[in-house]
Amino acid sequence: MDARRARDALSAYLFISPSALIVAVFGVFPLFFTVFISLFKWRLTRGSFLGLGNYESLFGAHLAPLLALAASIGGVVGAAILLGKSATFRRVPTPRRIFGFALLACSIAGLVLSLPTVASQGDKEVYDSLRVTIWYTVLTVPVQLVLGLGTALLLTQKIPGRQAFRVMYLLPYIAPTVATAAVFELLFSLRPDSFANQLIGLFGARPLQWLQEPRGVVPLMLGAGLHPSAGVIASYWKGWVRGPSLALVSIVLFSWWVFVGYYALIYINGLGSIPRQLYEAAEVDGAGKVRSFFTITIPLLSPTTYFLTILGIIGTFKAFTHLYVLRTPAAAGTADPISVEIFFTFFRKAQLGYSSAMSIVLFLIVLGLTLIQQKTLERRISYGD
Amino acid sequence: MATEDLLVAAGRQRPPGPRHGARRVILYVVLSLGAFACILPFLYMVSTSLKSSAETITRVSPVPFSPDFWPSALRWDNFAEAWTLASFSLYFRNSIITAAVTVAGVIVTSSLAAYAFAKIRFAGSRAVFAVLLATLIIPESVYLVPNFIIVTRLGWYDSLAALTVPFMASAFYIFLLRQFFAQIPNELVESARIDGAGHLRSLVSIVLPLSGAPVFTVAFLAFVGSWNSLQWPLVATRTPRWRPLTVGLTTFISDAGPQNQLIMAGAMIAIVPVILLYFLAQKRFTEAIARSGIKG
Numbered sequence: 001m002d003a004r005r006a007r008d009a010l011s012a013y014l015f016i017s018p019s020a021l022i023v024a025v026f027g028v029f030p031l032f033f034t035v036f037i038s039l040f041k042w043r044l045t046r047g048s049f050l051g052l053g054n055y056e057s058l059f060g061a062h063l064a065p066l067l068a069l070a071a072s073i074g075g076v077v078g079a080a081i082l083l084g085k086s087a088t089f090r091r092v093p094t095p096r097r098i099f100g101f102a103l104l105a106c107s108i109a110g111l112v113l114s115l116p117t118v119a120s121q122g123d124k125e126v127y128d129s130l131r132v133t134i135w136y137t138v139l140t141v142p143v144q145l146v147l148g149l150g151t152a153l154l155l156t157q158k159i160p161g162r163q164a165f166r167v168m169y170l171l172p173y174i175a176p177t178v179a180t181a182a183v184f185e186l187l188f189s190l191r192p193d194s195f196a197n198q199l200i201g202l203f204g205a206r207p208l209q210w211l212q213e214p215r216g217v218v219p220l221m222l223g224a225g226l227h228p229s230a231g232v233i234a235s236y237w238k239g240w241v242r243g244p245s246l247a248l249v250s251i252v253l254f255s256w257w258v259f260v261g262y263y264a265l266i267y268i269n270g271l272g273s274i275p276r277q278l279y280e281a282a283e284v285d286g287a288g289k290v291r292s293f294f295t296i297t298i299p300l301l302s303p304t305t306y307f308l309t310i311l312g313i314i315g316t317f318k319a320f321t322h323l324y325v326l327r328t329p330a331a332a333g334t335a336d337p338i339s340v341e342i343f344f345t346f347f348r349k350a351q352l353g354y355s356s357a358m359s360i361v362l363f364l365i366v367l368g369l370t371l372i373q374q375k376t377l378e379r380r381i382s383y384g385d
Numbered sequence: 386m387a388t389e390d391l392l393v394a395a396g397r398q399r400p401p402g403p404r405h406g407a408r409r410v411i412l413y414v415v416l417s418l419g420a421f422a423c424i425l426p427f428l429y430m431v432s433t434s435l436k437s438s439a440e441t442i443t444r445v446s447p448v449p450f451s452p453d454f455w456p457s458a459l460r461w462d463n464f465a466e467a468w469t470l471a472s473f474s475l476y477f478r479n480s481i482i483t484a485a486v487t488v489a490g491v492i493v494t495s496s497l498a499a500y501a502f503a504k505i506r507f508a509g510s511r512a513v514f515a516v517l518l519a520t521l522i523i524p525e526s527v528y529l530v531p532n533f534i535i536v537t538r539l540g541w542y543d544s545l546a547a548l549t550v551p552f553m554a555s556a557f558y559i560f561l562l563r564q565f566f567a568q569i570p571n572e573l574v575e576s577a578r579i580d581g582a583g584h585l586r587s588l589v590s591i592v593l594p595l596s597g598a599p600v601f602t603v604a605f606l607a608f609v610g611s612w613n614s615l616q617w618p619l620v621a622t623r624t625p626r627w628r629p630l631t632v633g634l635t636t637f638i639s640d641a642g643p644q645n646q647l648i649m650a651g652a653m654i655a656i657v658p659v660i661l662l663y664f665l666a667q668k669r670f671t672e673a674i675a676r677s678g679i680k681g
Binding site for chain 1: 416419427433493494500506507508513516525526532551554555559616620631634638645653667670
């Protein structure tokens, strides 16, 4: 028996060795190697040892604002965990809730004051690209969730031709991104006779620059620019008030076009696992369609929503292909997210060390977001037991 | 009959009243509008790819119902011109070989590993599996620089190996297959083992034949991942020797300048094979995507 067990173990190790070897060399080791590279001035070959020099260029040399920023972020996370833990539907101000809200308020104030200082002492391009990534995530993931769920609800109705609709809705997701992005580059070009400009022209609007427009959407809509402010803090937050550039918004439209069908497909799967009897019972109890949507469908879909949210956030933080194809020099970096910034720092500027430091920071952000989502959202998910 | 079943039966027998009919019309209108939005860019691509260079500027319309949306005469030459200008023959061949080699590698390594994790008890199984899964949340940007250096040191820079070997194993595919293999009854595997078959035999002759759908899913995802990848091939290739279609198309787009009809013809060339495959096996495609949830 022992001989057989030993033989079993031997075959198991042989079986996993090809995968283990490849993942070890190209998946695990590179993580540590990146940390190592990020400590050097590394052009195409290894240069002098910088220690934390690359990170200093990223964040700036002064420690105090950095610590304040870290404390504020920690405070927001702590408050989120505290408030997430306390009973969700009770509005009673328990001491825990009061403390949680106080902590949240203080941390947000800390964030408002410290972030501009950190951004001004660090690498401006990197902070701008992080801002682009955040705008991109905020504008894509929630909208795709809502539109995807709506589409899924329509596509699960029992009607003839349902399968044909499903096939069409998934086409944008199936088609190679480089090619579809090339099509959108043409659709959203700045020419007055481009598809997008002719389309808004039907509604009487004047032509826009679309993918080549570096100005934010808020001043564009107001028809006036925001005056630059003198103070570091005010001018930083004005950057947020300006909103994403129209160039980025055009890319966001592309993302909706690609991903709504995909989100719908995943939601259709989730909807299929909700027992029909629940709806019938609710109907007998006198609950209307809207009521049972909010008390049955939404809660029982929460595992799907959780999965899509995590996937969406990780996905938007590392999204590259369409952002690379749709970026234009005219947009002046207002549509370049952190992933593109990292790529160019390596590929065009050949700063391997600095690029590695940036990617480590990106990794830590993604890791942090994943952990926060697990801590705050997971306990609110109903697995329908 | 249980109460629940009665309720279900009652729900099914609701007669289709006039309100039902109106609802259905609205449903179709909304669904058609959405489908129209999904299809429209493809129509624009088709019509532009068949126009003359001048027509892409003078004869344009955002609505397919307008004659200006379509070319006055179909210019199929555009495809021939784009094909030769962008040396698509070479890029196509490269993409197909790269994807095929990657898929073959993925199937072999992942099914072996998934079998070991699902069907064999061995020390360290859980730990190794946990480490594998942990690699999934690392963003690709982190791999860019170190893998470029590793591949260069191995002497693989600008070669087929650089484009395929790093992607021949992924924790995600192992995880997908393991979930399925675990559902196959152990008795089946055990009985084969008693008959003197080794683990490799039982994987090949018992487990794999029962796993058509998940293996297709993994093959499909590995294929799409390889076919669509852009960032890594940009970094890992220097000459057109092994450059895939994605890189070729991106270079072509920036080189072609204002020749819209050629760019659209190029995009068509890249899209059509994938769409054809999709129409041929749409049921399996949708199942595969629903089962997974990842696009590169």
